[in-house]
Amino acid sequence: MTDQIKITDSIYYVGVNDRTKALFENLWPLTRGVSYNSYLIVDEKVTLIDTVDICYSEQFFRQIQRIIGDRPIDYLIVDHMEPDHSGSIGMLKKWYPNISIVGNKLTFKMLQEYYDISDNLITVKEGDTLNIGSRELTFAMAPMVHWPEVMFTYDPKDKVLFSADAFGTFGSLDGNVFDYATNLDFFMEEMERYYACIVGKYGKFVQKTLKKLDSLDVKTICATHGPVWTDFGFKKALEVYDRLSKYEGKKGAIVLYGSMYGNTAVLADHIARGIGSKGIKDVVCYDVSRTDASYILRDIFRYKAFVVGSPTYSDNIYPPIANILNLVKIREVSDRLVAIFGSCSWAGQAVRKMAPFQEEMKWELVGEPYEIKGAPSEDELLKGYQLGQQVGDRLNELFPED
Ligand SMILES: Cc1cc2nc3c(=O)[nH]c(=O)nc-3n(C[C@H](O)[C@H](O)[C@H](O)COP(=O)(O)O)c2cc1C
Ligand SMILES: [Fe+2]
Ligand SMILES: [Fe+2]
Numbered sequence: 001m002t003d004q005i006k007i008t009d010s011i012y013y014v015g016v017n018d019r020t021k022a023l024f025e026n027l028w029p030l031t032r033g034v035s036y037n038s039y040l041i042v043d044e045k046v047t048l049i050d051t052v053d054i055c056y057s058e059q060f061f062r063q064i065q066r067i068i069g070d071r072p073i074d075y076l077i078v079d080h081m082e083p084d085h086s087g088s089i090g091m092l093k094k095w096y097p098n099i100s101i102v103g104n105k106l107t108f109k110m111l112q113e114y115y116d117i118s119d120n121l122i123t124v125k126e127g128d129t130l131n132i133g134s135r136e137l138t139f140a141m142a143p144m145v146h147w148p149e150v151m152f153t154y155d156p157k158d159k160v161l162f163s164a165d166a167f168g169t170f171g172s173l174d175g176n177v178f179d180y181a182t183n184l185d186f187f188m189e190e191m192e193r194y195y196a197c198i199v200g201k202y203g204k205f206v207q208k209t210l211k212k213l214d215s216l217d218v219k220t221i222c223a224t225h226g227p228v229w230t231d232f233g234f235k236k237a238l239e240v241y242d243r244l245s246k247y248e249g250k251k252g253a254i255v256l257y258g259s260m261y262g263n264t265a266v267l268a269d270h271i272a273r274g275i276g277s278k279g280i281k282d283v284v285c286y287d288v289s290r291t292d293a294s295y296i297l298r299d300i301f302r303y304k305a306f307v308v309g310s311p312t313y314s315d316n317i318y319p320p321i322a323n324i325l326n327l328v329k330i331r332e333v334s335d336r337l338v339a340i341f342g343s344c345s346w347a348g349q350a351v352r353k354m355a356p357f358q359e360e361m362k363w364e365l366v367g368e369p370y371e372i373k374g375a376p377s378e379d380e381l382l383k384g385y386q387l388g389q390q391v392g393d394r395l396n397e398l399f400p401e402d
Pocket of ligand 1: 258259260261262263264265311312313314315316343344345346347348349373374375
């Protein structure tokens with residue numbers, strides 16, 4: 001059949017594309033959809049690795065049946081219980097009532113809580129194996145990447161790692177599923193956005209899990225979203241995960257502002273130009289009301305410096321800026337440079353109220369936070385430019401080679 005996609009002789013891709021959902025987790029825009037990847041290993045036993053969102057179960061089962069016909073599925077391995085992957089388990093049990101479900105203790109607690117399923121379970125822990133004929137699948141726990149029950153399944157015969165959401169990206173798989181056969185630039189960008197939004201808080205756990213991979217001979221990574229990683233793009237994917245999970249910002253700055261009437265915006269531009277004047281090429285300036293939070297978070301993970309400006313709004317930080325600061329806090333992004341500015345009309349509060357953010361994050365403050373009243377004067381614009389220059393200088397000190 002034309003839609004049979006083989007990863008290896010015995011491993012099939014049986015995932016689906018979702019171009020209907022507007023917001024992933026009802027939060028993050030899916031500008032070009034998302035895929036829910038599932039994989040079928042046809043050996044002496046038939047083994048399915050994860051399922052798909054319930055909305056796509058019909059298409060999913062038909063795809064599986066085209067491959068195995070009336071043969072039953074012997075095992076379902078549940079690497080991740082989030083409903084974008086576990087959503088079809090209930091239906092799967094109806095289609096294949098004798099299926100055994102493989103997971104760890106936490107998987108099964110959630111399986112009961114979400115789907116009231118508690119029979120035919122095979123509990124595995126770190127290092128356990130499952131013989132499915134000509135191969136012994138092994139299991140490695142990957143807690144908090146990005147849920148507590150997450151585990152990886154490794155097939156030592158074909159050297160394939162099934163990595164749950166790790167190395168996942170947004171974007172549907174159009175035309176092909178392999179990294180070498182897709183527009184990788186797009187997926188690399190989307191991997192960063194996915195990481196920042198979905199996995200971001202758990203850098204330490206990602207690092208621990210990456211160390212485990214060192215001992216495995218992996219040729220192909222099959223994640224639950226986005227392309228299948230072969231030796232073509234594999235190293236790039238690992239590099240992104242390693243860099244982002246270490247919270248390693250590159251030489252560059254994101255200047256983020258909120259502005260109702262344009263005054264804070266003008267100042268932001270001057271600050272950005274001050275940074276640029278120091279030879280920093282990667283300067284991105286975003287209006288918080290125009291650029292979605294997911295892209296802002298992606299760039300906060302990407303760049304070392306964060307400059308933030310807010311008008312005072314009913315004695316407070318402008319709400320969309322406060323939202324971003326909160327999202328950054330939740331993700332525990334570490335080791336950044338920060339500069340703060342703001343505006344007001346009668347009693348400034350925004351700058352004062354942003355100070356605890358810097359203290360809590362323990363980021364290095366560059367320059368003096370300052371606030372303007374009404375429209376920025378020429379002096380105030382110059383001050384903004386100079387603040388930008390300070391940020392640029394500090395970046396040049398930190399990255400002398402770049
Ligand atoms: C709904 C609203 C609430 C505001 N609340 C305050 C306030 O509590 N204190 C203050 O000094 N200015 C307040 N301002 C004034 C703005 O901070 C001021 O107009 C600032 O220059 C706006 O910057 P912008 O031109 O970048 O939007 C408020 C403005 C609006 C529209
Ligand atoms: Fe997930
Ligand atoms: Fe997922």
